[in-house]
Every structure is written in structure tokens, then in C-alpha cells.
Amino acid sequence: MAKGFSCFSRLRPFLAMTTGLALAISTASWAAAPNGDDALVQKGEYLAKAADCVACHTAPNGKPFAGGLAITSPMGNIVSTNITPDSETGIGHYSEADFTRALQRGIRKDGGHLYPAMPYTAYAGLNSADIHALYLYFMKSVAPVSQKNQPTKLSFPFNIRALMMGWNLLFLPHDAQKTDFDHLSSFERGRYLADTLEHCSTCHSPRNLFMAEKKSAYLGGSPLGGWYAPNVTSSVNSGIGSWSEDDLVTYFKTGEVAGKARAGGGMAEAVSNSLSHLTDRDLHDLASYIKQVPAINDAQDQRPRDQYSAPVENTDLRTGETIRVDRPVVMDGAALYDNNCASCHGGNGNGSPDQHIPSLYNNSVIGSAQANNLVMTILTGVQRKIDGHEVFMPSFGDQSLVQRLSDKEIASLANYVTGRFGRGDAHLQASDVQTIRQGGAKPFLIRYISMLVLMGGLGILLVLSLIYRCFKKTGRKGAAS
Amino acid sequence: MASSNDLSADIVIVGSGVAGSSIAKELASTGASVIVLEAGPRVDRQHILDNCRNTVNKNKYDEPYPPSPWSMHPPDQSTPNAYLHTTGPDAQAYQQSYLRILGGTTWHWSACAWRYLPSDFELQSRYGVGRDWALKYDDLEPFYYQAESMMGVCGPDPKIEDLGSPRRQPYPMDALPLSYASEQFKKLIDTHTPYRVVHEPQARNTRRYDNRPTCEGNNNCMPLCPIGAMYNGIHTVMHAEAAGARFIDNAVVYKIETDASNKKVSAVHYYDPDKNSHRVTGRIFVIAAHCIESAKLLLLSADDKNPAGVANSSDQVGRNMMDHTGVQVTFMSGLDSLWCGRGPLETNVIDNFRDGSWRNERGAYLVHMVDDNQIDLATALAIDKGYVGKDLEDEIRYGASHLVRLFSHNEGMPDPNNRLTLSKTHKDVLGIPHPEVYYKLPEYTVRSCDNSRQLFKEIMGLMKGSDPRWTPGYFPQDHPAGSTIMGHDPKDSVVDGHNRTHDHENLFIASSGVFASMGTGNITLTVAALALRVADTLKKEIYHG
Amino acid sequence: MVGYSREKDRPFSAFFSFPWRRRHILATGLSAVAISVTADISSDASSPTAGADSLDFMKISLCLTDRKTLDPVLGKALFCRLIGKTPKRQAKFGQLSSIFNSQPWENANHFVTTAVKQNPDLPPLIRDILHGWYRGIVDEKVVVYRSAMMFSLTRNILYPKTYANGDLFYWTSRPPEVPLPKGQPVMKPDVPESLGK
Structure with missing residues (x-):
């Protein structure tokens, strides 16, 4: 009792x-x-x-x-x-x-x-x-x-x-x-929430050859079924080190922090179903814990992913010609942007004043080194409902009722968007989009499993695993001492 | 001219607009095989949007859809007789605009989704004019709701604003909030006249619906909703395809073939763009093309067994051409700034003139204060009035915030003399004759237009209006109907109360061609409801018939 | 056969179009890239005269609009479409330039009043230039849409159709009041009799 x-x-x-x-x-x-x-x-x-x-x-x-x-x-x-x-x-x-x-x-x-x-x-x-x-x-x-x-x-x-x-x-x-x-103490509760209950690292930690989480790259970012669960360590440029604890709590509660990030894909679900239901105290404990996770830096990240670009006006020079409906021209990235994105996000990428349509600059999806989440957002749209408040962007994938874009079109569009609002042209090819559409690049183990099996790979696996296990134990001891 | 004979389905549908696609979706969902033949091509929203932004006048809403030569449609309203040829004293009032592309004409429409009033189906019995339909409002009510759910219609709470068509369920979505301008207009009319302004029911999202976004107020419903927040027939095409229906685009049906007994249709024939002919057989055939195209096809199919055309023993195919006729004025309001054009195009309606005892002598109508962005008109006017510099900019802002447009849809009336025939002088690239329509406005409609002009003057007075610019003459509202009219008597009508042709037991018509009266409000929801009712009939037919 | 002609009064272009003969609708939002005109507008003109003319075009445009800055990209496109590629306007433009260069001007009204007094044939050209800048339209063709200057006058109130980037249900909010303008026209009106639409 x-x-x-x-x-x-x-x-x-x-x-x-x-x-x-x-x-x-x-x-x-x-x-x-x-x-x-x-x-x-x-x-x-x-x-x-x-x-x-x-x-x-x-x-x-x-x-x-x-x-x-x-x-x-x-x-x-x-x-x-x-x-x-x-x-x-x-x-x-x-x-x-x-x-x-x-x-x-x-x-x-x-x-x-x-x-x-x-x-x-x-x-x-x-x-x-x-x-x-x-x-x-x-x-x-x-x-x-x-x-x-x-x-x-x-x-x-x-x-x-x-x-x-x-x-x-x-x-x-x-x-x-x-x-x-x-x-639990505040710190322990934060850790318990992060590692055990919310199981953040299941998505945000990269996996090793055997598809187990790499403890050495804890929360360092990982591909996830076409998406990329980003680096959420305390690295300022590669992670979320520039976020305040309150920013994180706001994000957990609402799925968005204006001018920084918005949750899509699995994170939108995590916010809707789970994080937004936690008490403020627990969210602060969680945020505070996440903020002290050791930084994992990537030298190519020159600044935080939400700090790229600014509104840029351009003059929409036009041909003044209409094209027969059965003879559409191939659109370049700029035209694809204009005809699929600009109606809501604006010619200049501003979004709406209330940001129910987010700006495309200062946008972590577009400023990220990985274009996965941009491509997945285009493919699947965004759907997030929290406390009865719904955020929705239609899909441009193969079931879209608004517009179905091809792999090539999405590649051009993503390259244009990253070039204009992110850290530079992502240089995606249609084949990259195809891969992402099909759930992302397959991990080593999956790609080579048939070969491994042929080689009697399971036996090798066993040997490898024993070595790995010893190594891991030693490693742990080393870390502890 | 090679012929292939490998196409066959339980249900063969001609036309992929709201009517054809919704029947296809319903039947394909039950597992029936469905082929839909569409004369025009498959198009992408993004390309039309690009075209749209390249057109000078965003209100010429056919311009972003330059037609393919084999599926010509009227190019735009200011280029008459390029495809649809009209003659007669009111030829200009019948230059209809429509599209022949996959998904049909609802690519551009205002999305106003009115149910007809019960009286609209019984004009003859109630007012002694026109004709009755071979069905009643109650027969259609469940299908109205099905259509509203399919399209995603928002509308007012019937307990607060009863629009006169009894409902068993509320609208699928809450009403669209009125713009500031519409709200001011509503206050003015509600307070200072015996009339009222209501929220227009619209197939437009006020929340996510069918995985399409909420309306963002692009004010471009016609020629194209740029974001898919407004319902287009193409959405139902996509659902139908997902359910297994097969849509063949660029398939121009030119002949309906009947069997030896002439009781049944056995096949339809279509040309591809290279004029190769294809024959498609089936159990049941539905002509779900545009009102004008459906009648054209029936007439085109004349042969020894059906010398006046298929389904035309009554000689009513192509007759009784009706429309809503438009009256319109643009003026400068003298009241506080309104800034029309924020939000979607048509949201408010004066609905007091949809029905009344006067309908024994003049047609009904409904009135919109169109919420149309007036900035370009304001700018053009200010420049041409002779302003320059700072004064020009002040004038533009004033015009954009004070220009107001009123327009009404006025009820047409079936008259057998208003008749569609096949052109003897003009043919398309496939050798198929263009449609030609003789049109004289019914006096019933003219009196209705006169009445709405008086009302507009009254409203302009209330709004301290100045500088009125009336649209000259009468103009079409692109709601053609009546070409394959419905009735109980096979002698004076083409289809029965279930849209089945009197002449051929497996041939149905699902288009506004079957309308026996015009009513008020846009015709699309009624077309969709009739189509869904046809789908219901067909399900019984193929599974229990 | 039918009693209407397209060119004359097109009664049923009526519905949604108004029978502007030369020019028509649409354009759009704000040329925010406005930079000082003289900056480099003439730099990439192909011939020395074209360079001088295009510089004149920008200076005249600044005067006609009473603005301090204009979008040079749009300026270049308008010059090209209005003057560069349209010989019929070149002589008129020369006349307009020489009046413009004859003395300093207080503002657009001052310049246009004087210019029209000296040469009553100039208003169509002046109007064409203004239709280009404000509506983005030259000779019945769209040159720019979203970037047409009229939209800069209604920024965040009325959006270019198809580019509404307002708050959710922005249209319910009360827009600003615009007072009755006090200005006067400085050219004779040339407005189509009926708006048609």
C-alpha cells in the first residue's frame, strides 16, 4: 500500500x-x-x-x-x-x-x-x-x-x-x-527513461556488423528503414549541443521547435504516442540526461544542422508559355520546388508566419549531412497528432493523391532544396532515392549473408563472436578502471 | 485501322470524371473487373500548376490545360467555337468549358458541393413548369452522403444553418471558416435585408481528409488547387486503380455497338491517338462522359438498328440542353476595406432565392460574393486610369481592398429545341465531328437573371458601391445538363429513374445529361450521388441479376 | 453566324476574364532582391547602346514607380521584352528617354505630366512599362508571376494565387484598413468600357 x-x-x-x-x-x-x-x-x-x-x-x-x-x-x-x-x-x-x-x-x-x-x-x-x-x-x-x-x-x-x-x-x-x-534520482531517471523505457538508442545508435548497437557511438546517429535517426549527442555541430534543455522538452512535448527541428517518421510517432504523455519533470530529467551524453563529432559538420541558410528571394522569371498536358517537360529542381513545395513553403522557403508550414532554412532535416530524412519526408509526408493538434504534409510517394514524384524527380528536388536551403547540393541520384524508397541501404550482414552462409559463415560467425565477446569484456573492464 | 479484340470486363465505363471513377471504384472494390476508357491523357498536378502560373488571366481556367488534338475540349472561354460550336440567339451563353483528361473537369471547379432541394426533383408537380425527375430527393439522400464522404465535403451544422436539403448525417467535415470579407458581407446582408448569407458546402478540406491537406487559401480553386486540398476526380481515379480498376487513357470512344436484338450493348469501340481501333466487350456499359460528350457519343453511334443514335428511340438525345446562366457585376465598395480574395474562391452564398412560390414563372438562383483576389484587376484599372508612382500604388491598394464581385447562377429549363447535334462542317483529327449546340435562353431563366440584377443593385446600394462593371449579356456557368434526360416515359426521355437507358437494358448513363431540371448550386455533387446510385444498381445487377 | 467576335468585345470571355485588350492579369509577390538600380543593370547588356538604353530604362522605371530600388533581374527581363525585342517601341522609348534626360524630376507625376504634355503619344508606352513592373505582364505574356511588384503592396494580406503562405485559416483575420487615396491620374484614362468581367 x-x-x-x-x-x-x-x-x-x-x-x-x-x-x-x-x-x-x-x-x-x-x-x-x-x-x-x-x-x-x-x-x-x-x-x-x-x-x-x-x-x-x-x-x-x-x-x-x-x-x-x-x-x-x-x-x-x-x-x-x-x-x-x-x-x-x-x-x-x-x-x-x-x-x-x-x-x-x-x-x-x-x-x-x-x-x-x-x-x-x-x-x-x-x-x-x-x-x-x-x-x-x-x-x-x-x-x-x-x-x-x-x-x-x-x-x-x-x-x-x-x-x-x-x-x-x-x-x-x-x-x-x-x-x-x-x-530514482533525477539523473538516474533520465538515464532510465532514455536507455530503458524510451529506448532512444534502439534507433539513434549505429549498429555493428551483427546489427547490435555500437556502444562506442552511443546516440551517434543511425540509418533506420530509409530514415536517418540523427546524432543526438551533445556535439554542438553534429548533435544537439546547441539546444537548451527547454528546447528538448518542447520538442518532446510538441514534436517541434520552431527554427530548429520537427519530428517526422518514427520520431513523430514516438512524440505522439509516448514522449508527449510524460510529465514535465520526467521530460526535464530525460532532456538533461540526453544533453550530457558524450559528444560524437563529425568533422564535416561545420555548424549545427538547424543553422543552415536564410530566406533567399529569387525572381520567378517565366516563359509565359503553356505546355500541352500530354507533353509535359522534364522539370529541373527549381521547377519541381516551385510546383510541389512553394505553394505552402513559399518561393523563399519562409513557410507561414505561424510556422504551421515550417521554414526550409533553419530546418534540421534539410541542414543534415544525410539527405535521407528529406527524401523520406517527400516520400511519406508528415503526420503528427499531439493533443488533438495535427500537423500534416502530404506524401509525394507512389500512393500520393496530390502528386506522385519519380525517383529522378525526388533526387533533383532534394538536391535543389539542400542546395538552396541546406548545406549544399546533396548530389543524390535516382538510384539513391530508389534505395531509400525501398527502406534504405541494407546492412553488411544482410547484403552478404548468402555469401557468409555459403562459406559456412555461421561457423565463422561463432568464432568471430567469441573473439568479440572477449574483446567486449576486456573493453568494459578497461572503461571501468 | 487494325482492330484488337482482347479487352473485356464486367463493367465498361466511358469517361473517368467524378461519375466514371466513382462507379469504377465501387465496383472494383467488390472484385468485379472494370475498364474505364478516357479520351484524354493522364496529367500531373505539377505540370498544370506550372502552366497556370504562366497564364496571364488566372480566371480563364481552361488555359492551363491545352488539349491534346484527339481529345479536344473548348480551349478557353474567349476562344469560342474552336471545338464546341454554338448557334442560335444566345449562342454565347452556351460556350461551356470542360476538360477531357483523366479525372475529368473537377480538376478545375469551385468545389461547391450543394445537394439539390427536394423541390428541384419535382418542378412540374410543385410549380407546373419544367419536368419532374424519375426519382425523388429521398431516393438520392443516402448517395448524397456517400458522395460527400467520398469527396470530403465540409459544411455547416444543419441545426445552425439548415440548407434546405434534409440530412441524416452531419457533413463529413466542419464548415470552412468565412473570410473576413465574407463575414462582413454576411453581417451586412443578415442585418439590413430580409435575406441571409450561409456557409457554402464545399468539397474542400478543413482538416486532413483522405490523406490530403487542409485548405491553405491559395485562392486558385479554378484553374487548379495547387496542393490537393480540394477534391478532384483524379483522387477517385487513384482509389479506383488501387482497388483494381483499369483506366485506359487516350482512348477515344467513337461507337457503341448493340447486339442483334438491339436490347443490349455488346461492345464499345475506341481510337487510340494513332487512330488504331479497339473493341471492348463487357456485361454492363456505363456512359459517364461529360454531358456534351455523352450525347455526342450516342448520336455518333447511329447505325441501321438505331438510325437516330443509340438509346435515342425517343429522339431526346441531345435535346433539352440546360445550364446555369450567369449574371455578374464588379464594383468598388464604399464601405471599410474588405480585401476579397483571402482564402478559397467561393465560400458564402445568399440562398434565399433557391426556392419559392415564384418558381412557377421564373428560375431560382443563388448568389455569391466571390472571394476572388482582385489585386490584378485593381492594378490594371489603376494603371489604365492614368495613375503613376506613389499615387498608383495607393490606388492599387485601395482597389485591391475594395473591389467586390457578385455573381449568380440562374436556373435553366429543359427545352427540346435547345439541341446538340454533330457538326457537319468541323471534325477532329480522328474524323469525329465536333459537337454543335443551338441555344436560346428560356424566358424562365431570363426573368430569373433580371431578378438577380435587381438584387445586385440593391446590394451595391447597401455597400455604397461605385463604378459598377456589369458582365455584358449572359454567360455560361459550365454546368451543362439535360442531353440524355431522365423520365418515366420512354417516349419522351432517354433514361429511367435508375439512369438505365429505356432502349438498352445493359446501358447506363451517369452524367449531368440525365438531369430533368437545373436546380441551383453546382451540379457535381448530384452527378456523384447519381453515379454512386448507379454503382449500387450495378452491384445488384452483377451479383444477383 | 454567331453575333460576337473575339477581338471586339468578347462578351463571354466575360465571366472570369476582363477584356483588357493588350494586357492581362497576374503576377506576384514582391521583389525583395531589390537593389540599387544603377548598380549593375547595364553591365551585362550586349551592345553599348543596349547598355545605355537599359540603364535609362531602369532610371525611368525608378521615376515612374517613385521607388528607390527595383529588382534588376526583373528590370533586365522587362527591358528585353518591352524594348530590346520589340522594335515598335524603340522609337517611342528613345523619345521618352530624351525627355527623361532633359532635366531632373521631382517624382513620377512631375515627369509623366511633362512628358505627356510634350508628347501625347507616350502614355501607351508608359502604361506598358507599369504593367510590366506591377503585373509582370508584357504583350499578353507572363514575364514574372510571384515577383510582380503589385504583390509587394499587399504582402502578407493578399497572396499571389497559388502561393498563399499565411497562417492556418489566415483569411479570417482582419486585414488593414486602406484610406481613400488622394492622388490624381496624370494620363487620360484608357480603361475598357465594360470590364466584362
Whole structure:
């Protein structure tokens, strides 16, 4: 009980907003949880939000937590599973121990191995009391949905789930947080939020040959299914060192900081589903932690990615001629910009005064050294809904109802936009756009797996991994001493 | 002139505009095979936008769409008789503008999405004039809503502003906020006259809808919404393609072929741009081309079995050509600055003249204060009035903030003498005759126009208006209808209440050609609703028929 | 056959077009790159005379618009379309230049009043120059759209059609009040009888 109350007080700001409705729903719908558990259930709900479970475990227009979302990975699509407490199709039959094992070790109740699209390497750090709260929340408060899981079908050899045993041996940490969420110091809470719950590094840290996070380049930026999760270390020019803690908190809450950055793709989802639901205090702890992450500098970054360019007027000299509709001319980057972007972003890239249409200069997507996010934004648009406020930019990809641009057109357009509003012509080719459209460049392991297999690569992998493991241990000791 | 005979589908549709594409989408979604034949090419928004910015007069909204030779459409309103030839005392009032490209004429439209009033379907029974439709408002109501959902229509809360057409559901989107100018106009009319200004229902996004953005107020609905916030038929084409319908562009249908019994259509024939002929067979055929083109095709298909043209035993194909006729004045308001032209083009409407007992003798109409950007007109006027330098700039700002344009759509009336025929003198590059229309304005419409002129004078007085510039004569509103008129009696109508031709059981017409009265407000929503109702009929036909 | 002719009064160009004979609509926003005219406008003209003429063109344009700066890129394009490539205007332009260069001028009104008094044939050329700068249109062709100077006069109030970069639902806000201008025309009006549209 005592613990419950302290948890309650810790979550008060959050609870004040949501208790009424959430409790009404959870208690009215299914068997009322014992009173003592209510606060724990609330805590679990908050932690589930912080861990952003819903993002992956809900299909588009699907029921919350019922799974069915296809997550693109370099190995193929991994389909998320039903984690509602339905005992047939969900996790209703999981004991707390089963639940813990899945979260922390990536092993299902039936013994099958999960793929690390489920960030169990991050959740391995979860405190056992926090897992208890999460378990109570899922079992008592989430609505059971009867929905069968769709099978995940990866290509050989990745379809052999048991392979993950070896991988886990190498890359799965064992050090869970000893203190529960409510009793962590500010710094520890920030770290716990970043590394365990929000699992920032899952996207923002680059991966090694075996597709495990490179600890040495922690939060140093990584390609991600066509997108690029940028460097968010404290480097002024390469990371977010020029951001204040308040800037970061504003970004977490709203997905945008005018004149700096706006969340798109996976980050937009993380803000909508998770970060914007955290308390101010937690966001400050998180921001403060992120701000002290050691800088990873890239010499080619001469200034912060949100500090490129300024509004530039140009005179729109025109031919005064109209072209027959069945004989369109090939447009250059400037014309593509004028006819696809300028209606909203302005001839000069200013955007709107209220910045509901953002400026294209002082824009981290366009000032970035990687043009991935610019290309992905053009391809998929932007859709972000936070507190009922929606930000939307239409897609110019192959399903667009507004305009479908070819790879070549997108390359020209992106080159023009980076040239005019960013750090210079990105020199993209149509083939680069094609690669990004198809989910980005494939990692080494995927590109060469067939060869590796032929070479009896799995054996080699094992040897390599042993060496790696020794090296890692030594490295760690070295770092600690 | 080679002929290929490998094209066949359950449903064969001629025309890819709102009507054709929505039937295609509905039927393809059920798994039926669908082929849509479009005379014109597939076009890209970005190229049209570029054309648009290269045209001098942004209000000549056909100019950014220079036609392909095999799918000619009227080039623009100031180049009459280049494709559509009009004759008769009011020839100029029937120089319609339309497009023959994939997606159809809603590439450029104002997106006003009015439902007709129940009385519009019963003009003869209620007022003793004109004709009744072979269906009633209630028959169409569910399809109106389906059309509104498909297109994404915003409109006022019926509890606050009842627009006279009963609704079972609210509009899919909240009404578009009025511009400052429209708001002032509304206050003036609501306060100082017995009339009212309402929010116009529009197929325009007031929030993200169908993965298209919210309106940004580009004030360019015609000739083209640059950002896709306004509904265009091409959106439904894309959805239909995703559902499995096959659209063949540059396919100019020139003949409808009937079987030996003449009870059924067996195929349609089209030319590609090189004049190779192709034959397309199917179970059910829908002519969903523009009102003028649909009638043209039926007439063009005349043969021994159908000497006056297909579906024309009544001799009504091509007759009863109607439109909304326009009255328009531009003047300088003497009130505080309005700055018309901020936001979309048409948002406010005086709707008091859509219906009334007077409809036994004069047509209904609706009035817009057009929210059209007047800066270019203001500039041209100020320069030509003789201002220079600083005074010129002051004059431009004053004009841009005070010029006001009023216009009305006035109701037409079916008259069999207003008739579309095939030109004997003009043919296109494929050898297909151009359409020709004889037009004399019905007195019913003329009296309606006179009435709206009086109203405009009254409004100008209220607005302390000066320097009025009336558009001379009468001009078309590009809402042609009536060419394949609907009715119960096969002797005096072309289609029945389900848009099925009286003559051929598997031939349907989905276009404004079937309208039996003009009503008020733009015709597109009614065209879409009728098409969706046809789709409903076809589903029953192919799965249970 | 039909009782209307395109050239004369085009009653139904009517609807949305107004029967301006020579010139027409549209142009757009603000030439922010305005730099001091004399700067380098003449530098890249091809012949010495063209250079001198184009410099005169910019100076006359500054005077006609009462502005201190004009967009040199647009200036060059307008000079080329209006004068350089159009022999019919060259003689008139020579006359306008010589009047312009004959004395200093207080402002546009002063210059135009005097010029028109000396040569009553000059107003069409003066108007063509103004239609070019303000509307971006020369001889019924678009030279610039968004960069036409009229849009600089309505910046952030009325946008060039297709380039509305305002706040969400910007049109609901109250725009500024514009007082009745006190200026007078300095040329005889040459406005089409009916606006047509």
C-alpha cells in the first residue's frame, strides 16, 4: 500500500489529467482491480506509455496493443504480436515470470525467441517492480482483443529464431535497474527513461556488423528503414549541443521547435504516442540526461544542422508559355520546388508566419549531412497528432493523391532544396532515392549473408563472436578502471 | 485501322470524371473487373500548376490545360467555337468549358458541393413548369452522403444553418471558416435585408481528409488547387486503380455497338491517338462522359438498328440542353476595406432565392460574393486610369481592398429545341465531328437573371458601391445538363429513374445529361450521388441479376 | 453566324476574364532582391547602346514607380521584352528617354505630366512599362508571376494565387484598413468600357 501511495504521489501531475477517465474505463469494463493495485496499474500505464509499447503493437486503424503492425527490418517484415490480455491470442496466459522473460530476455512463453525489433535489449534494464506494474496494467487495464497473430516470415537464415540465442549471448545486457522508477534520482531517471523505457538508442545508435548497437557511438546517429535517426549527442555541430534543455522538452512535448527541428517518421510517432504523455519533470530529467551524453563529432559538420541558410528571394522569371498536358517537360529542381513545395513553403522557403508550414532554412532535416530524412519526408509526408493538434504534409510517394514524384524527380528536388536551403547540393541520384524508397541501404550482414552462409559463415560467425565477446569484456573492464 | 479484340470486363465505363471513377471504384472494390476508357491523357498536378502560373488571366481556367488534338475540349472561354460550336440567339451563353483528361473537369471547379432541394426533383408537380425527375430527393439522400464522404465535403451544422436539403448525417467535415470579407458581407446582408448569407458546402478540406491537406487559401480553386486540398476526380481515379480498376487513357470512344436484338450493348469501340481501333466487350456499359460528350457519343453511334443514335428511340438525345446562366457585376465598395480574395474562391452564398412560390414563372438562383483576389484587376484599372508612382500604388491598394464581385447562377429549363447535334462542317483529327449546340435562353431563366440584377443593385446600394462593371449579356456557368434526360416515359426521355437507358437494358448513363431540371448550386455533387446510385444498381445487377 | 467576335468585345470571355485588350492579369509577390538600380543593370547588356538604353530604362522605371530600388533581374527581363525585342517601341522609348534626360524630376507625376504634355503619344508606352513592373505582364505574356511588384503592396494580406503562405485559416483575420487615396491620374484614362468581367 505504502508503495502504491508513493507511486501515486510521484505520478500526480499525470494522474490529475487522466485518472478520471482511465479509472472509469478500467474499472467499469472488467473486474475491478483491488484498490491497492489501482495505483500500480496507473504506474504501469504510464510506464507502458514511456516504453511506447503501443506504437509497434497496434496496426494502423487497429485496436490498441492487438498487434499486426508490419515493422520493416533489413531481414524482412516483422509483424508485431497481440499483447492484450486475451488468453487465446494475446498474453492473457502469461505469468508475471513469462512476461518478464519476454520483456528482458526476448523469449516467448512457448520458448520461441523474439527478434530484437522488440527492444528487449533495452527492456533488459527494467526494474522488477516496474515490470510488476507493467504486468498489472496489461492484465487488468488493457482491453483483451481476440485477434490472431500474423506470422513473421523472414528470409533464410533469419527465419531460424534459435539463431537469436547466439546473438543474445553476445549482445544482451544483464544489468537490470536495481531501483524502481519512483525512487530514482533525477539523473538516474533520465538515464532510465532514455536507455530503458524510451529506448532512444534502439534507433539513434549505429549498429555493428551483427546489427547490435555500437556502444562506442552511443546516440551517434543511425540509418533506420530509409530514415536517418540523427546524432543526438551533445556535439554542438553534429548533435544537439546547441539546444537548451527547454528546447528538448518542447520538442518532446510538441514534436517541434520552431527554427530548429520537427519530428517526422518514427520520431513523430514516438512524440505522439509516448514522449508527449510524460510529465514535465520526467521530460526535464530525460532532456538533461540526453544533453550530457558524450559528444560524437563529425568533422564535416561545420555548424549545427538547424543553422543552415536564410530566406533567399529569387525572381520567378517565366516563359509565359503553356505546355500541352500530354507533353509535359522534364522539370529541373527549381521547377519541381516551385510546383510541389512553394505553394505552402513559399518561393523563399519562409513557410507561414505561424510556422504551421515550417521554414526550409533553419530546418534540421534539410541542414543534415544525410539527405535521407528529406527524401523520406517527400516520400511519406508528415503526420503528427499531439493533443488533438495535427500537423500534416502530404506524401509525394507512389500512393500520393496530390502528386506522385519519380525517383529522378525526388533526387533533383532534394538536391535543389539542400542546395538552396541546406548545406549544399546533396548530389543524390535516382538510384539513391530508389534505395531509400525501398527502406534504405541494407546492412553488411544482410547484403552478404548468402555469401557468409555459403562459406559456412555461421561457423565463422561463432568464432568471430567469441573473439568479440572477449574483446567486449576486456573493453568494459578497461572503461571501468 | 487494325482492330484488337482482347479487352473485356464486367463493367465498361466511358469517361473517368467524378461519375466514371466513382462507379469504377465501387465496383472494383467488390472484385468485379472494370475498364474505364478516357479520351484524354493522364496529367500531373505539377505540370498544370506550372502552366497556370504562366497564364496571364488566372480566371480563364481552361488555359492551363491545352488539349491534346484527339481529345479536344473548348480551349478557353474567349476562344469560342474552336471545338464546341454554338448557334442560335444566345449562342454565347452556351460556350461551356470542360476538360477531357483523366479525372475529368473537377480538376478545375469551385468545389461547391450543394445537394439539390427536394423541390428541384419535382418542378412540374410543385410549380407546373419544367419536368419532374424519375426519382425523388429521398431516393438520392443516402448517395448524397456517400458522395460527400467520398469527396470530403465540409459544411455547416444543419441545426445552425439548415440548407434546405434534409440530412441524416452531419457533413463529413466542419464548415470552412468565412473570410473576413465574407463575414462582413454576411453581417451586412443578415442585418439590413430580409435575406441571409450561409456557409457554402464545399468539397474542400478543413482538416486532413483522405490523406490530403487542409485548405491553405491559395485562392486558385479554378484553374487548379495547387496542393490537393480540394477534391478532384483524379483522387477517385487513384482509389479506383488501387482497388483494381483499369483506366485506359487516350482512348477515344467513337461507337457503341448493340447486339442483334438491339436490347443490349455488346461492345464499345475506341481510337487510340494513332487512330488504331479497339473493341471492348463487357456485361454492363456505363456512359459517364461529360454531358456534351455523352450525347455526342450516342448520336455518333447511329447505325441501321438505331438510325437516330443509340438509346435515342425517343429522339431526346441531345435535346433539352440546360445550364446555369450567369449574371455578374464588379464594383468598388464604399464601405471599410474588405480585401476579397483571402482564402478559397467561393465560400458564402445568399440562398434565399433557391426556392419559392415564384418558381412557377421564373428560375431560382443563388448568389455569391466571390472571394476572388482582385489585386490584378485593381492594378490594371489603376494603371489604365492614368495613375503613376506613389499615387498608383495607393490606388492599387485601395482597389485591391475594395473591389467586390457578385455573381449568380440562374436556373435553366429543359427545352427540346435547345439541341446538340454533330457538326457537319468541323471534325477532329480522328474524323469525329465536333459537337454543335443551338441555344436560346428560356424566358424562365431570363426573368430569373433580371431578378438577380435587381438584387445586385440593391446590394451595391447597401455597400455604397461605385463604378459598377456589369458582365455584358449572359454567360455560361459550365454546368451543362439535360442531353440524355431522365423520365418515366420512354417516349419522351432517354433514361429511367435508375439512369438505365429505356432502349438498352445493359446501358447506363451517369452524367449531368440525365438531369430533368437545373436546380441551383453546382451540379457535381448530384452527378456523384447519381453515379454512386448507379454503382449500387450495378452491384445488384452483377451479383444477383 | 454567331453575333460576337473575339477581338471586339468578347462578351463571354466575360465571366472570369476582363477584356483588357493588350494586357492581362497576374503576377506576384514582391521583389525583395531589390537593389540599387544603377548598380549593375547595364553591365551585362550586349551592345553599348543596349547598355545605355537599359540603364535609362531602369532610371525611368525608378521615376515612374517613385521607388528607390527595383529588382534588376526583373528590370533586365522587362527591358528585353518591352524594348530590346520589340522594335515598335524603340522609337517611342528613345523619345521618352530624351525627355527623361532633359532635366531632373521631382517624382513620377512631375515627369509623366511633362512628358505627356510634350508628347501625347507616350502614355501607351508608359502604361506598358507599369504593367510590366506591377503585373509582370508584357504583350499578353507572363514575364514574372510571384515577383510582380503589385504583390509587394499587399504582402502578407493578399497572396499571389497559388502561393498563399499565411497562417492556418489566415483569411479570417482582419486585414488593414486602406484610406481613400488622394492622388490624381496624370494620363487620360484608357480603361475598357465594360470590364466584362
